[in-house]
Amino acid sequence: MMVDEGLELLEDDDCFELLSLQSIGRVALTMGALPVVFPVNYKLDGRTIVFRTGPGAKLAAAANRAVIAFEVDESDPAVHSGWSVLALGVASLVDDPGELERLDRLEVSAWAGGNRQSLVKVPVEMISGRRILTSERE
Amino acid sequence: MMVDEGLELLEDDDCFELLSLQSIGRVALTMGALPVVFPVNYKLDGRTIVFRTGPGAKLAAAANRAVIAFEVDESDPAVHSGWSVLALGVASLVDDPGELERLDRLEVSAWAGGNRQSLVKVPVEMISGRRILTSERE
Numbered sequence: 001m002m003v004d005e006g007l008e009l010l011e012d013d014d015c016f017e018l019l020s021l022q023s024i025g026r027v028a029l030t031m032g033a034l035p036v037v038f039p040v041n042y043k044l045d046g047r048t049i050v051f052r053t054g055p056g057a058k059l060a061a062a063a064n065r066a067v068i069a070f071e072v073d074e075s076d077p078a079v080h081s082g083w084s085v086l087a088l089g090v091a092s093l094v095d096d097p098g099e100l101e102r103l104d105r106l107e108v109s110a111w112a113g114g115n116r117q118s119l120v121k122v123p124v125e126m127i128s129g130r131r132i133l134t135s136e137r138e
Numbered sequence: 139m140m141v142d143e144g145l146e147l148l149e150d151d152d153c154f155e156l157l158s159l160q161s162i163g164r165v166a167l168t169m170g171a172l173p174v175v176f177p178v179n180y181k182l183d184g185r186t187i188v189f190r191t192g193p194g195a196k197l198a199a200a201a202n203r204a205v206i207a208f209e210v211d212e213s214d215p216a217v218h219s220g221w222s223v224l225a226l227g228v229a230s231l232v233d234d235p236g237e238l239e240r241l242d243r244l245e246v247s248a249w250a251g252g253n254r255q256s257l258v259k260v261p262v263e264m265i266s267g268r269r270i271l272t273s274e275r276e
Binding site: 023039080082115 | 142143144145161162164166167168172173174175176177192193194205206207209211213215218219220222224226249250251252253254268270271
């Protein structure tokens with residue numbers, strides 16, 4: 001087990017497993033030289049993150065094929081445990097009709113209403129994960 | 139009430155109120171031109187976010203007085219409700235002894251072990267928040 005400053009470093013497969021179990025992640029990107037972060041509902045398609053969005057920063061990032069960071073975490077305040085996974089990839093709009101049809105079957109939805117019809121995919125190119133070593137604290 | 143694509147835009151005071159009620163947020167910063175996001179335990183001191191960190195990207199950002207984004211959110215999958223707050227500010231290390239002593243009383247702790255003794259402060263310069271309008275979905 002790799003350990004870094006009280007955190008267990010997770011294997012890639014474990015990171016994807018954790019990603020597959022959650023439904024809300026956070027997209028971080030750079031907008032006008034400033035970092036911004038927005039939560040999204042997502043699905044994992046193999047090793048690709050898929051989410052819906054409407055006009056705005058996330059859509060612009062996808063249209064421009066920007067590198068985005070995608071973060072998912074879970075924590076339990078009662079026992080001070082938790083983990084986080086950080087994925088990086090180039091975002092792009094899904095516009096191929098066949099791919100759109102296939103990904104539609106994943107039922108990627110956005111909880112917020114409004115015009116969130118565009119489907120964005122982020123094939124993960126780098127992934128890392130950390131888990132708090134609670135046993136070390138005792 | 140300001141509304142944007144199915145999301146209620148929150149007033150600044152409401153954003154700070156939400157920040158004050160949570161204990162885990164996510165720091166987003168740019169590292170070698172790539173966006174990265176890490177969860178941290180934090181406390182709010184007035185309108186300043188305070189967290190502990192050890193050697194690494196967050197400490198380097200503070201030492202370099204980088205602009206960081208700080209995100210906090212909460213969601214309820216059962217009813218598809220949720221909110222998120224995004225704050226921006228210039229991170230810096232707390233090194234004034236009097237300020238260190240005062241902020242120590244906030245009991246800012248990091249759940250992960252390891253060497254996380256450095257205290258970082260981020261006076262919030264920009265803040266925005268969004269809440270999902272669940273009633274619109276029905």
